[in-house]
Amino acid sequence: MKREQPLLFELGAPGRRGCSLPPLDVPAKPINELLPPQMQRQDPLALPELSEGELVRHYTALSTRNHGVDSGFYPLGSCTMKYNPKVNEEVARLPGFALLHPCQPPESVQGAMELLYRAGLYLQEITGMDQVTFQPAAGAHGELTGMMLIRAYHRSRNDQRKVVLAPDSSHGTNPASAAMAGYEIKEVPSDERGLVDLEALRQLLNDEVAALMLTNPNTLGLFEQDILEIAAAVHDVGGLLYYDGANLNAIMGHARPGDMGFDVVHLNLHKTFATPHGGGGPGSGPVGVKEHLAPFLPVPLVEKGEKGYFWKDDLPHTIGKVHGFHGNFGVIVKAYTYMVMMGAAGLRRAAADAVLNANYLMERLKNSYALPYDRRCKHEFVISAREQKKRGVSAGDIAKALLDYGFHPPTVYFPLIVEEALMIEPTETESRETLDRFAEALEEIARLAAEDPASVLAAPHTTPVSRLDEVSAARRPRVCWTGNRKSD
Amino acid sequence: MKWEIKEGLKYARTHEWAGFEGDLVTVGITDYAQDMLKDVVYVELPEIGQEAQVGESLAVLESVKAVSDLYAPVDGEVVEVNEALLDRPELVNEDPYGEAWVVRIRIDAGYENPELLGEDDYAALVKEEADR
Numbered sequence: 001m002k003r004e005q006p007l008l009f010e011l012g013a014p015g016r017r018g019c020s021l022p023p024l025d026v027p028a029k030p031i032n033e034l035l036p037p038q039m040q041r042q043d044p045l046a047l048p049e050l051s052e053g054e055l056v057r058h059y060t061a062l063s064t065r066n067h068g069v070d071s072g073f074y075p076l077g078s079c080t081m082k083y084n085p086k087v088n089e090e091v092a093r094l095p096g097f098a099l100l101h102p103c104q105p106p107e108s109v110q111g112a113m114e115l116l117y118r119a120g121l122y123l124q125e126i127t128g129m130d131q132v133t134f135q136p137a138a139g140a141h142g143e144l145t146g147m148m149l150i151r152a153y154h155r156s157r158n159d160q161r162k163v164v165l166a167p168d169s170s171h172g173t174n175p176a177s178a179a180m181a182g183y184e185i186k187e188v189p190s191d192e193r194g195l196v197d198l199e200a201l202r203q204l205l206n207d208e209v210a211a212l213m214l215t216n217p218n219t220l221g222l223f224e225q226d227i228l229e230i231a232a233a234v235h236d237v238g239g240l241l242y243y244d245g246a247n248l249n250a251i252m253g254h255a256r257p258g259d260m261g262f263d264v265v266h267l268n269l270h271k272t273f274a275t276p277h278g279g280g281g282p283g284s285g286p287v288g289v290k291e292h293l294a295p296f297l298p299v300p301l302v303e304k305g306e307k308g309y310f311w312k313d314d315l316p317h318t319i320g321k322v323h324g325f326h327g328n329f330g331v332i333v334k335a336y337t338y339m340v341m342m343g344a345a346g347l348r349r350a351a352a353d354a355v356l357n358a359n360y361l362m363e364r365l366k367n368s369y370a371l372p373y374d375r376r377c378k379h380e381f382v383i384s385a386r387e388q389k390k391r392g393v394s395a396g397d398i399a400k401a402l403l404d405y406g407f408h409p410p411t412v413y414f415p416l417i418v419e420e421a422l423m424i425e426p427t428e429t430e431s432r433e434t435l436d437r438f439a440e441a442l443e444e445i446a447r448l449a450a451e452d453p454a455s456v457l458a459a460p461h462t463t464p465v466s467r468l469d470e471v472s473a474a475r476r477p478r479v480c481w482t483g484n485r486k487s488d
Numbered sequence: 489m490k491w492e493i494k495e496g497l498k499y500a501r502t503h504e505w506a507g508f509e510g511d512l513v514t515v516g517i518t519d520y521a522q523d524m525l526k527d528v529v530y531v532e533l534p535e536i537g538q539e540a541q542v543g544e545s546l547a548v549l550e551s552v553k554a555v556s557d558l559y560a561p562v563d564g565e566v567v568e569v570n571e572a573l574l575d576r577p578e579l580v581n582e583d584p585y586g587e588a589w590v591v592r593i594r595i596d597a598g599y600e601n602p603e604l605l606g607e608d609d610y611a612a613l614v615k616e617e618a619d620r
Contacts, residue, residue, distance in 0.1 A: 172555070413553045470552050474529035475577060
């Protein structure tokens with residue numbers, strides 16, 4: 001078992017330093033001449049005092065506490081935690097990309113501009129959209145940008161629509177982004193298939209509806225097979241269709257949101273296009289639009305002219321900038337590298353294998369867990385711990401128990417329409433052996449939940465700390481160090 | 489049944505309770521609802537004077553498990569909110585029908601919402617949902 005790691009404040013000793021500063025080479029001035037008394041600190045600042053070696057050991061110890069795709073299986077639903085090929089990192093670190101300054105004159109960064117331009121073309125081809133902005137820094141930022149584009153579009157037609165629709169299975173960011181853009185949210189119920197209830201949708205549609213936000217396949221991993229009818233119904237009342245690209249990995253290279261009738265899409269390069277996710281990011285959430293929304297895109301856009309690539313700033317109807325310069329450029333380099341290395345056939349294959357892996361796991365796990373929507377899934381699926389719950393073992397307990405097997409748990413309690421939900425997305429980059437080991441772990445936990453529920457409720461046993469008090473942490477968070485330093 | 493359903497209250501299908509007293513209606517979430525949400529860690533209250541409309545969100549309850557809306561069970565105007573919940577969201581779990589009332593709404597004289605359920609019908613709804 002790993003020991004608890006003390007805080008920096010608990011390490012070191014008074015007067016210990018990590019570096020020696022050179023002597024002052026300008027005349028020293030008394031502090032009273034520099035700061036008025038009321039601005040001066042009365043007590044010394046309680047900073048940690050450590051040697052360089054202690055500091056390095058501290059952070060190295062913490063770094064080994066991480067779980068990432070490089071350390072193990074990470075089947076976090078809707079997050080597409082696929083392996084991030086190291087060649088992407090190598091390319092992003094090429095001095096010609098890594099050492100650029102965004103204010104350099106365009107003629108000196110033609111290569112970087114070409115990469116942006118081509119990456120945009122690839123994403124247009126993959127999504128069926130007409131133009132792409134790379135500015136948004138991640139998925140939810142892309143959603144907000146998309147919602148602002150939709151609002152700008154309606155307003156340009158003197159149409160003040162107020163409502164955005166999102167299914168009850170939607171990612172929580174969808175209603176949040178629409179609300180942030182000033183819209184009122186209405187929820188579209190799912191039907192017994194786990195898909196958009198088309199009749200209920202028709203009831204909600206009117207000339208107040210600005211857009212419907214949809215993920216396809218949805219968060220149950222099910223393909224919205226009525227998508228053409230849905231698109232027609234939304235467009236008939238003058239609304240637009242927004243595609244949340246979190247689940248694009250399921251259909252990449254096989255079906256295009258643009259062909260389904262979507263007007264705006266956001267993509268998560270840190271999901272579908274194999275760039276690091278979470279703390280290893282940053283992310284990137286490009287937004288693609290159809291022609292009728294292109295006039296509102298953020299500026300600048302990269303365009304190709306007779307004398308090479310140039311920044312296009314003169315978009316009179318632009319919503320403005322949503323990020324400094326051109327988004328998280330390094331991430332775009334990595335995603336571009338991924339697309340080039342995979343090729344069109346490779347991207348298609350990735351989606352097919354992601355779907356195969358998910359179905360393989362689903363078919364096996366439905367023998368141990370309830371499967372509320374038992375249909376062929378796409379890249380992810382949702383099982384329910386409702387049977388285990390009868391023995392007192394919840395989805396959250398199962399997630400904790402999985403830590404002892406060395407796996408990151410799946411998403412739990414989401415989507416909201418499945419009780420005791422466990423949402424599993426294996427991705428295409430896992431081997432059959434890994435999938436089998438994961439299934440065996442979940443099967444064993446199910447067996448324990450039936451025979452010895454107390455053992456599951458006491459898990460995890462192998463982590464530095466077992467169960468954290470999440471409730472107190474949320475109700476009364478203590479985020480400041482208030483304890484005494486060792487030396488006091 | 490595992491969950492308390494209090495007599496003399498009306499219930500919404502979305503698991504709010506409503507206590508009618510003259511032109512004032514006190515609203516909270518039911519015992520079943522708090523049990524489904526698990527430990528509530530944050531409550532967002534409406535402004536006093538805000539209009540309440542049946543089925544529209546009035547307050548937000550955040551638990552370790554999910555973020556959930558409290559929907560207005562009646563039309564009217566918010567006249568009082570329970571600020572004790574801001575500091576002690578755990579009251580929602582401890583005493584959902586008492587200390588953890590969320591808002592008071594003033595309704596027009598003679599107002600009724602025929603959609604609200606009596607305790608027997610609500611008990612049947614809870615049983616149906618729990619068995620699903």
